Amino acid sequence: MNNDRERQFRQLEAYYGRVVLFFKQLGFDREEAKDLAQDVFVRVIQSRDAYRGEARWSYLQTIARRTAANELRRRAALMRAGAHLPMDAVAGKADEQIVPADEEAGSNENRKRLRQAIAKLDAKSQTLIRMYMAGDSYREMERALHMTENALKTALRDLRARLRQLVGEELEGFGGD
Amino acid sequence: MISREDWQTARDEMIAEGRQRYEPPTVEEVEKLFKGELGEAEADRVRNLLTYYPEMARAMTMPFPEEAEGVLTAEETEAGLAEIRRRAKLPPARLPRRRRTPSRPLALAAGIAVAVGIAGVAFWRSQLSQHEGVIKILYADGERGGLHRPRGPYEQAPIELETKTDYILKPVFRPSHAYREYRLELFDLNAAAPRSVWSRSGVEREADGSYQAELSTKNFPPGRYRLVLYGVDEAPVPLAVYTIRLYEP
Numbered sequence: 001m002n003n004d005r006e007r008q009f010r011q012l013e014a015y016y017g018r019v020v021l022f023f024k025q026l027g028f029d030r031e032e033a034k035d036l037a038q039d040v041f042v043r044v045i046q047s048r049d050a051y052r053g054e055a056r057w058s059y060l061q062t063i064a065r066r067t068a069a070n071e072l073r074r075r076a077a078l079m080r081a082g083a084h085l086p087m088d089a090v091a092g093k094a095d096e097q098i099v100p101a102d103e104e105a106g107s108n109e110n111r112k113r114l115r116q117a118i119a120k121l122d123a124k125s126q127t128l129i130r131m132y133m134a135g136d137s138y139r140e141m142e143r144a145l146h147m148t149e150n151a152l153k154t155a156l157r158d159l160r161a162r163l164r165q166l167v168g169e170e171l172e173g174f175g176g177d
Numbered sequence: 178m179i180s181r182e183d184w185q186t187a188r189d190e191m192i193a194e195g196r197q198r199y200e201p202p203t204v205e206e207v208e209k210l211f212k213g214e215l216g217e218a219e220a221d222r223v224r225n226l227l228t229y230y231p232e233m234a235r236a237m238t239m240p241f242p243e244e245a246e247g248v249l250t251a252e253e254t255e256a257g258l259a260e261i262r263r264r265a266k267l268p269p270a271r272l273p274r275r276r277r278t279p280s281r282p283l284a285l286a287a288g289i290a291v292a293v294g295i296a297g298v299a300f301w302r303s304q305l306s307q308h309e310g311v312i313k314i315l316y317a318d319g320e321r322g323g324l325h326r327p328r329g330p331y332e333q334a335p336i337e338l339e340t341k342t343d344y345i346l347k348p349v350f351r352p353s354h355a356y357r358e359y360r361l362e363l364f365d366l367n368a369a370a371p372r373s374v375w376s377r378s379g380v381e382r383e384a385d386g387s388y389q390a391e392l393s394t395k396n397f398p399p400g401r402y403r404l405v406l407y408g409v410d411e412a413p414v415p416l417a418v419y420t421i422r423l424y425e426p
Contacts (some may be wrong), residue, residue: 005267010415011318013258014353017245020257024248026236034253038261045265061241068236069204076201076230110179111187118191123221130228133188143211143238170178 008045011056016041019064026068036071039065110169117166125159132156195229202226207237244259244353310345310391313338315404317350317417333400335422337414340394347387348406355382356408359416361390367400372404378409 019040023033040063044056069080118129131141142152202223209215210223227234248259262269315336333413338344348361357380363375374397377390388406402421407413 007264007318007418009262009267011418013261014414014416016254016257016261017248018242018353021242021245021248022239025239025242030251034249038257040266041261043265045261045267048381064241065237066204066208069207069233072230072232072236073201076196076233080196080200110183111190114179114183114187115191118187121330123225127221127225127228130188130191131231131234133184133191140239167179172178172180173183175185 005045008056009041012041012044012060015057015060019060022064023068026072028068028071036067037064040067043067104160113167113169114163117163120166121159121162125155125162128155129159129163192231193299197201199229199422201230201233204233207233211237246354248306285377310328310343312345312347314387315346315348315419317348317406318420335420338394338423340397340399340423341425342395343391345389345394346392346404347385347389348404348417348419349385349387350406351386352382352408352416356410356414358409359388360409360413361388362405362407363392363421364403364405365397365400367398371403394423397423399425403418 016037019037020033023036024030028036040060044060044063118126121129128141138149138152141147142149147155160171187306206215206219206223207227210220210227215223259269261267313336346361351387358378359380361377362373363382364371375392380388383389400423402423404419404421405415406417406419408416
C-alpha cells in the first residue's frame with residue numbers, strides 16, 4: 001500500500017505549484033492556498049479509487065475544484081450564520097469607494113430603477129443578467145447556460161434593448177456585442 | 178444614463194439579498210449542472226442559485242494555470258511537499274548522497290572506463306539501429322485505462338511487450354518544466370526487491386512529446402517490469418512510470 005502511495009506522490013508532486021496558484025487565482029491568500037493544495041494532494045494520494053482510467057492531472061483538477069467550491073460554500077454558510085466575513089474575502093472584489101452625497105442620491109435612484117426593471121424579466125433572463133453583471137466571461141456563461149457563443153450574444157443584445165426600454169435610459173458598459 | 182458603478186452596486190445588493198434568502202447549491206449539483214446531467218427545471222434552479230454565489234461557478238469553470246513559475250519559493254515547495262508526505266503517512270524524502278572527490282589514479286581509471294563504455298555503447302547502438310525496431314508508444318500509468326476485477330482492487334493495466342524483440346520505445350510525457358536532460362531506467366519487478374536491469378541517459382524530448390530509446394528484450398525473461406522516466410537537473414526526479422508485462426508470443 002505504501003509503495004502505491006509513494007508512487008502516486010512521485011507522479012503528482014510536479015503539479016503542486018499549479019494547484020497552489022489555482023487557489024490563489026480564486027482569491028484565497030497565500031497560506032490558505034497552500035493549505036488547500038495540500039488537502040487536495042492528501043485526498044488524491046489516500047484515495048484508493050484514484051485513477052479509474054482517468055489521467056492523473058485531470059483527476060487532480062477535479063478534486064481541486066471540488067475542494068475550492070466546498071470551502072467557498074462553507075464560508076458563504078458562515079456569513080449567512082452571521083460570522084461577518086467581509087464579502088470581498090469570498091468574492092474577491094475591490095474595496096468600496098466614498099461617493100459624494102448628491103451623486104449617492106442619484107445613484108440610489110438609478111439602482112432602484114435598474115433592480116425594478118430586472119425583476120420584471122423572466123427567470124432565465126434574470127439569471128443571464130446576474131451572470132453578466134458578475135463579470136463572468138462568455139466562455140463560463142456558455143458552459144453554465146449550455147448556449148453557443150452566438151446564442152449568448154444574441155440573448156444579451158436582446159436583454160440590453162429590453163432593459164433600456166424598461167429603465168428608459170442608456171446602460172453604460174452593457175455590451176452584448 | 179445607468180453607469181457602470183450603478184450596475185456594480187445593484188449587483189452587489191442583489192447578491193447580498195440572494196445570499197441571505199438562498200443557500201448555495203451543493204458542489205454535486207453544480208458538477209451535474211456543468212455536465213448537463215440535470216433536468217431543465219432543476220438546471221434552472223441551480224443556475225439561479227449560482228448567480229448569487231458566482232465564486233462557486235468560477236471555481237468549477239476557471240481554467241487551470243498552465244505553469245507556476247515563481248509562485249512558490251524552493252523552500253515553500255519543499256515544505257509543502259514534506260507536509261503532504263507527513264499527512265499522507267509517507268516516509269520523509271531521501272536526502273541526495275554526498276559526492277566524494279575521487280583520487281587522481283582512480284579518476285584516470287574511471288575516465289578510461291567511461292571512454293571504453295561510450296565506444297561500446299555506440300557500437301552496440303549502431304548494431305541495433307541497423308535492425309528494424311518495433312515502434313511502441315507508451316502512455317504513463319494513470320494516463321491509460323485500468324482493469325476492473327470482479328473482486329479485489331482496481332489495477333493499472335500493464336503495457337504488453339514481447340520477448341526477443343527489438344523495440345523503439347516512445348514513452349510520452351509532458352513535464353511541468355523543461356529539464357536539462359532525461360533518463361529512462363527499467364526495473365525488474367519479478368525479484369523480491371525491484372532491481373535495475375537497463376537504463377539510458379542523455380535522452381532528449383522529441384517534438385512529439387516522447388522520449389525515444391531503443392530497447393532489445395532478447396535477454397529479459399517474461400514477467401513484470403517498470404520503466405521510469407526521470408528528469409535530471411541536479412538530481413534525477415522521477416516524472417512518470419510505465420508498468421510493462423513482457424510475454425512470450
